[in-house]
Amino acid sequence: MGSRALGVPVSKDDSHALMHLWKYVGWLIGVDEDWLFDPERAQHQLSYAILLAQDDVSAAGAELTSALVAAQADLHYRHAPAFSAWYTRIRLLSMLTGFIGIRGMRDLGQKPTLPWAFGIAWVRNTVNHRLIGSTRFGDRYLEFLGARARDRARFRHFGTTASAVGGLAASGRAQVGHASS
DSSP states (O other): OHHHHTTOOOOHHHHHHHHHHHHHHHHHTTOOGGGOOSSHHHHHHHHHHHHHHSOSOOHHHHHHHHHHHHGGGGSOOSSOHHHHHHHHHHHHHHHHHHHHHHHHHHHTTOOOOOOHHHHHHHHHHHIIIIIGGGSTTHHHHHHHHHHHHHHHHHHHHHGGGOBOTTOBOTTSOBOOSBOOO
């Protein structure tokens, strides 16, 4: 739902594949099969029912949100670290406001902000996926963007000591260990 809200089209086949993946992951970690769904709509119905059954807002949610927002300053940034940390923080707050609204932000102890980042992400994703992605080079372009986002996220969280566990070697076998990137 979040990807779609941000302008990324999700085909029926991709939805089915993603639901199958999550069902498999849930099964691997021991989730009872009654809670694992094939159709996306059934999962959304369960999620909505759980949301309605939840208790009122607690201090724990606000504490967790504040910690996650503050943690943006502790990430690794390649260029202009102080500015990048600031921008990442305000972008996160803007995205949160776009997704959960003013009341949700207040419930989580955060100051609501304009959801400008939500709109920018929607436009960027719409152009990338619906316009450029539909060209003959679109798949390669989207794969490039995905790899770049993955590498940026890995660097932000691990710096130059990013783990290569699960990385694929040129021969196609999984690597185990650490690599500096």
